Amino acid sequence: MKSHNWRICTLNILLVIFSLYFIVHFIIISLHAGPVNPISVALKPLTDRYVSPVFYQNWHLFAPNPLTINQKLYVKIKYREQHSSKEVESEWLDVTSPMIEVNNETLFSPYNRIIRISMGYMNGLQIGSADDLTYKIIEKKQEKNEDMTIIDEALSKEQEEAETALYRYATAAAKKYYPDSELISVQITTSKTKAVPYSQRKEDNYDMEEVLTAYEWKEVTKDVVKLP
Structure with missing residues (x-):
């Protein structure tokens, strides 16, 4: 009886752990792939490390002209x-x-x-693996004819990698x-x-x-x- 209860308890713990993981996983993916906002910008270094390369997708699914x-x-x-x-x-x-x-x-x-x-x-x-935020920065800099050296160097480094x-x-x-x-x-x-x-x-x-x-x-x- 005790052994049976122990197995049920272990199974429940595993289910809770996996449930929490999937919740965190989908939150990170949503922040990475969703619209740009202050939270996604602040957590960008973390979400980029988690998503790339296994979960990496450079797909703009909700854009007017999806890839x-x-x-x-x-x-x-x-x-x-x-x-x-x-x-x-x-x-x-x-x-x-x-x-x-x-x-x-x-x-x-x-x-x-x-x-x-x-x-x-x-x-x-x-x-390029640039995200929506990078593309918006590029567009604004191009509109203002600002220096693109830093962004160009970063994109070039990503392409080399x-x-x-x-x-x-x-x-x-x-x-x-x-x-x-x-x-x-x-x-x-x-x-x-x-x-x-x-x-x-x-x-x-x-x-x-x-x-x-x-x-x-x-x-x-x-x-x-x-x-x-």
Whole structure:
């Protein structure tokens, strides 16, 4: 009887802990993604650290023109086969689509988080990870022709960090596809494709323009593990 009561008590405590966590989680997400206000500004350093990169989403869902862009990451790899000194260059590998397919087929998997992390870094690299407050400051400074040096430097630093993270991600993908080879360097290309408008969703011949941005070759990162 005592053992049964102890289990019930433990379960209730766990439920309370998880309930409190989810309440705090949604408060933080609401402050980060919601309208700019004095509280969200004051807590911005805390919410940014919590949200990025796992919960990072640069989506303006309630804006007049919400973002409707599909993104992919392509990776090209230079490597050497075992017992060979010849350098080989792979074809471009789409490392995003296979993960999305597996994630859609599997209810519980690590792929959802992995995909979101890579998407967050691609957002940071392509369109910047600035939030609504930063955009408003930029607009006001541009209207007044004020100096943008500090903001430009901050955005440039964020893009550099996102680029570094994507190259690490590319190395992890290379280790997955060529586990027994000597990896030398990787190159990444990001892809942006506008989603099909709802009004044209039934048109089979709708032309979706894919915008590709290629980046330079960089040496592989040694201290990363391969993607699952």
